[in-house]
Amino acid sequence: MANHLFDALFGQHSGKGTAFLHLPDGRIITHDAFLRRAARLAHAITQTGLRPGDRVAAQIEKSADALALYAACAQAGLVFLPLNTAYTASEVRYFAEDSGAALLVCGAAAETALAPVAQAAGAGLAVLNADGTGSLAEAADAAPDTFATVARGADDLAAFLYTSGTTGRSKGAMLSHENLVSNARTLAAHWRFSADDVLIHALPIFHTHGLFVASNVSLVAGGAMIFHPRFDLDAIMAALPDASAMMGVPTFYTRLLDDPRLDRAATAHMRVFISGSAPLLAETHARFEDRTGHRILERYGMTETNMNTSNPYDGERRAGTVGFALPGVELRIADPETGADVPAGDVGQIEVRGPNVFKGYWNMPEKTAAELRDNGFFITGDLGRLDADGYLQIVGRDKDLIISGGYNIYPKEIELVLDDQPGVLESAVIGVPHRDFGETVLALVVPDKGAAPDPDALMRAVAAALARYKHPRQILTIDALPRNTMGKVQKNVLRADYAQLFEGRG
Ligand code: MLC
Ligand code: AMP
Secondary structure, eight states: OHHHHHHHHHHHTTTTOOEEOOTTTTTTEEEHHHHHHHHHHHHHHTTTTOOOOOEEEEEEOOHHHHHHHHHHHHTTTTTTEETTOOOHHHHHHHHHHHHHEEEEEOOGGGHHHHHHHHHHHHHHEEEEOOSSSHHHHHHHHHSSSSSOOOOOOTSSSSEEEEEETTTOOEEEEEEEEEHHHHHHHHHHTTTTOOOOOOOOSSSSSSSSSIIIIIIHHHHHHHEEEESSOOOHHHHHHHHHGGOEEEOOHHHHHHHHHTTTOSTTTTTOOOOOEEESSSSHHHHHHHHHHHHHHHOOOOEEEEETTEEEEEEEESSOOOOOOOEETTTTTTEEEETTTOOOOOOOOOOOOOOHHHHHTTTTTTEEEOHHHHHOOOSSSSSEEEEEEOOOOOOOOEEEEESSSSEETTTEOHHHHHHHHHHHHHHHHEEEEEEEETTTTTEEEEEEEOOOOOOOOOOOHHHHHHHHHHHHGOOOSEEEOSSOBBBBBTTTTHHHHHHHHHTTTTTTOO
């Protein structure tokens, strides 16, 4: 049966004994072996009674099996919903319930905490550990290694990726088969990926960057990946001589630059270094070129749209810009108030349209209508301008968002928790510059009259509710929040006041 995503990414490799995944323990998984494992997992999931179109939520450590679960969902016509491993049980509960997940897959360590979550959501619970054990892995071991691919068309849903919002309520971005296939093909061609490429993959596979950019591009091109469970400097340095490409967030590049081993010889085998998910400082770009001779290729995208723009492969990779609209993607810079085109070179809201743009937010028609215009343009919430040569520069954000080490953090989520604590009148959470993560979280709390809330107790309350990477680095008590004449908190004033707080600190 024809299955748009599965055929393009996975099915084409059936029977190929070529290397696909190089694992840290030295094992190599061929394309064919990977497909057979995916087929076994497809049996294991569908044996639990799932039907095409059902959602499979997965909060599992990165491993070959975790990636094969994605392939299995594609093959079985299921909607894959990967979740950050840092999410707390209460965060997972929201995603499982909101998506109506039919199955929740987790690691053994989280099983006890997530059992009531699965039950409350009416979902089954299965265990898939990174070492190949767990109930789902065992069911897969016992299943046949071929699976009758379920027919799926270009417009069918392939994945839900949750992205937080300014109201604090996460939204499930619905991505279709064609959203993923079109972007993977475009990127692979644009960045010249081929079956000869070996990609260093050290990103998590629960977000667009690691799953849909890095893995999908490698899969459509038929190349291999050196698959690391996480970013580890020594492991990356060791992989460089065997690799041809790397994709990473800017923190990867600043950490590499901090290592004296990074030089021209260490990167001589590499064809391309690609960066995205957060702004790459022009200074980082220049230092990297100085040390290695490589000009990092920066691109720009987001969960709802996959990738929108990229610097050219052959032409000038301009530091401080994210390049041009990708083939097939339209870009416009609009006035945030009126939606009209701004004069050439002016700053405005970045809007994009193309086969990469998602289908809307799950069960949130009003939010979808607010961000996705009737004419197909998606309002990104990023502010940018086109320079004289047409390169897009991202100059800021119209949305209240912090990006720390490539992870998006919505201040509202943290403010809601803080505002709920005894002795807290109100709070403002902002992003301030940080050497390693680009930005980090600072919380400013205004106490109730006469109260003196304990910052440690506030931190514990946040920790109970939210993933570790969202925790403020510091919570400060202040007398009042600066407001404009309309009564709106002036976060720009706070950001300026505290810009130097973590300067020089790692
Ligand atoms: C880890 N921690 C973070 C963090 N990552 N805190 C804030 N921000 C982060 N990004 C926490 C850890 O839990 C730990 O807590 C402490 O900070 C220090 O950990 P570390 O060992 O230094 O972190 P490390 O494991 O090395 O991770 C850092 C990182 C990682 C940058 C390698 O965060 C990462 O892989 N980021 C990539 C995110 C990504 O893929 N984004 C793409 C989104 S898609 P403790 O308890 O020890 O103090 C997207 C669209 C697009 O944006 O365009 O691509
Ligand atoms: P997410 O919602 O996690 O997909 O994050 C998407 C956001 O990351 C975008 O809206 C941008 O704000 C930001 N982003 C992604 N790539 C870049 C980049 N190259 N430069 C600056 N910001 C980026």
